[in-house]
Amino acid sequence: MIVNWNTRDLLAECLRSIDRTVRSTDELSVEVWVVDNASTDDSVAMVRSQFSWAKLIKNTKNVGFAAANNQAIHIASGRYIVLLNSDTVVHAGALATLVMFMERTPRAGACGPRLLNADGSLQHACHPMLTPGREFWRLLFLERIWPRATYPLEAWGAVQPRQVEAIKGASLLLRRAALVQVGLLDESYFMYTEEVDLCHRLHRAGWDLWYVPQAVVTHFGEGSSRQMAETMYVQLYRSKLQFYRKFGGDRQARLAKLFYALAYTPRWLAAAGMAGLRPEYAARARTYRRLLADLPAM
Numbered sequence: 001m002i003v004n005w006n007t008r009d010l011l012a013e014c015l016r017s018i019d020r021t022v023r024s025t026d027e028l029s030v031e032v033w034v035v036d037n038a039s040t041d042d043s044v045a046m047v048r049s050q051f052s053w054a055k056l057i058k059n060t061k062n063v064g065f066a067a068a069n070n071q072a073i074h075i076a077s078g079r080y081i082v083l084l085n086s087d088t089v090v091h092a093g094a095l096a097t098l099v100m101f102m103e104r105t106p107r108a109g110a111c112g113p114r115l116l117n118a119d120g121s122l123q124h125a126c127h128p129m130l131t132p133g134r135e136f137w138r139l140l141f142l143e144r145i146w147p148r149a150t151y152p153l154e155a156w157g158a159v160q161p162r163q164v165e166a167i168k169g170a171s172l173l174l175r176r177a178a179l180v181q182v183g184l185l186d187e188s189y190f191m192y193t194e195e196v197d198l199c200h201r202l203h204r205a206g207w208d209l210w211y212v213p214q215a216v217v218t219h220f221g222e223g224s225s226r227q228m229a230e231t232m233y234v235q236l237y238r239s240k241l242q243f244y245r246k247f248g249g250d251r252q253a254r255l256a257k258l259f260y261a262l263a264y265t266p267r268w269l270a271a272a273g274m275a276g277l278r279p280e281y282a283a284r285a286r287t288y289r290r291l292l293a294d295l296p297a298m
Contacts (some may be wrong), residue, residue: 001033001035001069001072001073001076001081001082001083001084002014002015002032002033002034002035002084002085002142002145003037003065003068003069003086004035004036004037004039004043004086005034005036005037005062005083005086006041006043007039007041007043007086007087008039008041008042008046010086010087010220011034011043011046011086012046012050012051013075013089013225014084014085014086014087014088014090015032015034015050015051015054017034017088017089017090018030018090018265019053020092021091021092021093021094021095021230022090022095022096023053025096027093027096028095028096028099030078030095030144031055031076031077031078032051032053032054032055033056033057033072033076034051034055034056034057034153034185035056035057035059035063035069035072036056036057036058036059036159037059037061037063037064037068037073038059038060038061038062044056044058044108044218046189048127055072056138057071057072059071063183063187063238064187064189064190064191065169065187065189065190065191065192065194066184066185066187066188066189066190066194067185067187069184069185070184070185070187071274072182073179073185075095075266078176078193079175079176079177080099080102080175080176081173081174081179081188082095082098082171082172082173082174083171083172083173083174083178083195084170084171084217085168085169085170085171085219087170087219087220087221088170088171088217088218088219089217089218089219089220090171090217091215091216091217091218092216093215094113094215094216095173095215096160097113097212097214097215098111098112098113098173098212098215099173101119101161101210101212101215102173104174104206105205105210106174107207107208108209108210109174109175109178109182109202109205109207109209110167110172110173110174110175110178110198110199110202110207110209110210111161111165111167111206111209111210111211111212112125112126112168112171112172112175112209112210112211112212112214113125113171113212113214113215113216113217114153114158114211114213114214114215114216114217115168115171115181115217115219116172116217116218116219116221117218117219117221118218118220118221122154123151123219123221123266124151124153124165124168124169125153125164125167125168125170125211126149126151126153126165126166126168126209126211127149127150127151127164127165127168128148128149128150128151128164128166128242128291129165129166129196129199129203130163130181130188130196130198130240130242130244130257131261132244132252132255132256133148134148134149134156134238135149135226135256135259135260136259136262136263137149138150139162139259139260139263139264140263141213149236150298151164151211151212152276153211156213157213158213158214159213159214160213161210161211161212161213162210162211162213163209163211164207164209164210164211165199165203165209166195166200167209167211168195168197168219169194169195169197170217170219170221171217171219171261172195173197177209178202178207181205181207182198182201182202182204182207183201183207184198185197185198186246188242189239189242189243189268190235190239191193191232192205192232192235192236192240193236193237193240193242193243195238196243197243197246199211200243200247201220201267206266229283229287230283230286230287230290231292232291233287234287234291235293237291237295237298238298240256240295241253241256241257241298244256255280257295257296258296259298260291261292261295264291264292265292266288267284267288268285268292270286271284271288272285272289
């Protein structure tokens with residue numbers, strides 16, 4: 001399942017990688033769904049002309065990441081579902097490795113690959129479950145002293161799978177039987193944190209989640225969100241607060257708001273002070289100010 005919003009060129013590269021590493025081999029039988037969220041960059045025409053083998057759903061409005069994925073999940077036929085961002089490139093054998101792992105691990109509800117940045121460096125593909133305390137720790141720059149919000153992926157290496165609490169939605173393979181049990185992505189999330197919500201529900205239902213580093217996917221990152229960077233930055237925290245409220249109630253959401261205010265007020269002041277010397281800080285100051293202004297109503 002690939003959800004697209006105005007990332008035509010990245011989407012084309014993603015589909016080429018699937019064609020090259022999966023469709024041209026006999027490793028897997030796959031169907032590829034592209035759900036376009038009302039793009040205006042000719043993404044739909046590109047898919048139809050260059051990748052006619054891909055099944056296409058064309059939305060007339062941007063329904064969000066969760067709802068768009070669910071559209072395809074409802075009508076797809078596979079025993080496994082792969083959520084794949086449009087700004088990813090699948091390396092040879094990656095999907096087959098994930099499927100084989102799931103076949104050998106019947107209690108695995110989901111698994112994810114090793115994610116690489118465009119320069120080949122390691123990207124955080126999984127993390128401990130989201131909590132206000134872990135978020136505050138990370139925002140205070142204490143993660144390098146004592147990691148609480150991330151896993152030591154470098155130390156883990158690239159050979160041994162590890163059981164984890166949450167997997168990044170950029171590339172996430174799901175067992176359909178597990179989805180049937182816990183439900184699909186929560187469509188009340190427009191963008192961000194919907195995969196954390198799903199991982200949390202899978203874990204509560206007794207399914208295991210795994211990081212499988214032998215499978216590799218490159219994730220360029222922010223293919224859609226950089227088009228509305230400030231709005232999407234604020235949306236990220238709105239979605240996190242939605243998650244806290246859903247599973248921890250208003251009290252946990254209020255605690256998270258307090259932590260965000262404590263962490264972002266000095267960030268805003270520092271960025272505003274630097275804006276006159278370095279223009280790039282002006283955009284950061286605007287974003288932080290907007291987040292702080294919107295926070296009470298979230």
